[in-house]
Amino acid sequence: MQAIQSAWDFFQGQILGMEWLNELIGMGLSALGLNLSSRLGGSVQFFLYDVIKITILLCFLIFVISYIQSYFPPERSKKILGRFHGVGANIVSALLGTVTPFCSCSSIPLFIGFTSAGLPLGVTFSFLISSPMVDLGSLVLLMSIFGTKVAVIYVVVGLVIAVVGGTIIEKLHMEKHVESFILTAGSVDIESPDLTRKDRITFAKEQVFDTFKKVFPYILVGVGIGALIHNWIPEHWVEATLGSNNPFGVILATLVGIPMYADIFGTIPIAEALLSKGAQLGTILAFMMAVTTLSLPSMIMLKKAVKPKLLALFIGICAVGIILVGYFFNFLQPFII
Numbered sequence: 001m002q003a004i005q006s007a008w009d010f011f012q013g014q015i016l017g018m019e020w021l022n023e024l025i026g027m028g029l030s031a032l033g034l035n036l037s038s039r040l041g042g043s044v045q046f047f048l049y050d051v052i053k054i055t056i057l058l059c060f061l062i063f064v065i066s067y068i069q070s071y072f073p074p075e076r077s078k079k080i081l082g083r084f085h086g087v088g089a090n091i092v093s094a095l096l097g098t099v100t101p102f103c104s105c106s107s108i109p110l111f112i113g114f115t116s117a118g119l120p121l122g123v124t125f126s127f128l129i130s131s132p133m134v135d136l137g138s139l140v141l142l143m144s145i146f147g148t149k150v151a152v153i154y155v156v157v158g159l160v161i162a163v164v165g166g167t168i169i170e171k172l173h174m175e176k177h178v179e180s181f182i183l184t185a186g187s188v189d190i191e192s193p194d195l196t197r198k199d200r201i202t203f204a205k206e207q208v209f210d211t212f213k214k215v216f217p218y219i220l221v222g223v224g225i226g227a228l229i230h231n232w233i234p235e236h237w238v239e240a241t242l243g244s245n246n247p248f249g250v251i252l253a254t255l256v257g258i259p260m261y262a263d264i265f266g267t268i269p270i271a272e273a274l275l276s277k278g279a280q281l282g283t284i285l286a287f288m289m290a291v292t293t294l295s296l297p298s299m300i301m302l303k304k305a306v307k308p309k310l311l312a313l314f315i316g317i318c319a320v321g322i323i324l325v326g327y328f329f330n331f332l333q334p335f336i337i
Contacts, residue, residue: 008148016144018056022049042231050223050269057144058215058265059208061137066207068136069099070200077110078117087167090126094162097130098155107131108301115305116182122170126162128302129318132292134158141265145272146281149336150329154285157328161321168317169310177310218266226269235277242279249283250326254319257290267291281333286326293318 013019025048026036034041072080077096084092097107111128115121134155142151195203229238242249267288274284294315303311 126166282329
């Protein structure tokens, strides 16, 4: 048992966390005469380490997820979802959301396509919630920062939010609040051609290149903010605002996260820096969920597809769910970290 634990610790620290990379960068910067204990030196080390680490993980994860996604084109996903009914359909829809692109803006076109194809509205909203909030990439990245327990619980509660949110929307019969051009659009049910392994690998490589171009600027911004928090903002400021002494820290983090736009890769370095400064775990995760699920650009896109009442309901369900999850993780923090 001890050997298994040691092997897992090595995997989490050296493979996912890439602690060797941090040490290597530190030795290189020290050789160049940079004082790593200074604010500037610490910021440079944090920035280089996180940019390189996240970039490596990003490219690897996009390739793997895109390869898996090649087996689930919209036509096949629609057929899979069409076989289930009730809460079961919401669960399957939420699970399908885990193998889709990383940001909410990428998921909205698929949501519109599924809705146009006649799938139940609650089912499509379960997909829309889970897709940016819970994906295979978030699981691996959260494991690299917070550990396995936190990552697994995060994925589970994210899926619960998606299923519950979609079920509520379904029970309220909100179909009349979807824009008419979507409901009447219909879809052409064309089978995707069977892809060879070479085709799937080519598709995955293209997705890596295309997604990297879109995401990398947000990684730089996120790591830059993380380096600023990690080395320049006093610890007592973060603790006072987002620590256990502020009962409204989760709500504040959720409200701050909503207007922002990033994906899981852009929020990880900020979360890492906040955790090191004493912010509570649930508060940090609430911030990450708000940024990835309720970003302002994605809400503007969604407004083109649904009417204000349904949009407000979607935002309300997600916001309440995120806040509850934040307080839940704050309660669990002594037991899982």
